[in-house]
Amino acid sequence: MSCSIKGRIINESSKTNRARDVLEQYLFSDHVGCANGRDFWNLFQERALILGLDLVLVIGIFIMFWVLQRRLDVKSYKGLYWVSDEREREIALKVHSAIMMGNTYFLYGLLVVIFLLMNFGLSTQRFGQVLLGLVWLYLLFTNVQYLWLWTRYDQD
Numbered sequence: 001m002s003c004s005i006k007g008r009i010i011n012e013s014s015k016t017n018r019a020r021d022v023l024e025q026y027l028f029s030d031h032v033g034c035a036n037g038r039d040f041w042n043l044f045q046e047r048a049l050i051l052g053l054d055l056v057l058v059i060g061i062f063i064m065f066w067v068l069q070r071r072l073d074v075k076s077y078k079g080l081y082w083v084s085d086e087r088e089r090e091i092a093l094k095v096h097s098a099i100m101m102g103n104t105y106f107l108y109g110l111l112v113v114i115f116l117l118m119n120f121g122l123s124t125q126r127f128g129q130v131l132l133g134l135v136w137l138y139l140l141f142t143n144v145q146y147l148w149l150w151t152r153y154d155q156d
Helices: 003-013 017-028 037-070 086-118 124-154
Strands: none
Touching: 037 124, 086 124
């Protein structure tokens, strides 16, 4: 419902001030953008934060590609075919298998977190924000993990 429709419902259906106050509290309590101008500012801040986090993730991915090309001499990113010899292929298999195991454990952990968060009575928006934050942190962690594992196995 838009704010103007809610306002008409309040004006047309309320006979006393008490009924109008109860209806107004019910309609405007959980909705963003209708009660006052502060809600728009809070929504803008949340979107700016999410956009900033997305930019950090994208910049991190480009830094990872830059490090792979400059320091590790990677020429192509087509699966495991970019490795030039057997030693590098072994390193790539170790790194990818470790990351895939981490992905599996993350999905199991995410299912547990979803189950636990469902019992906290969060709104749908807050629930989505928590899950988005967890997934974003994990993607950032896997980028760092990839570089760390590659340099660790490359020393052997």
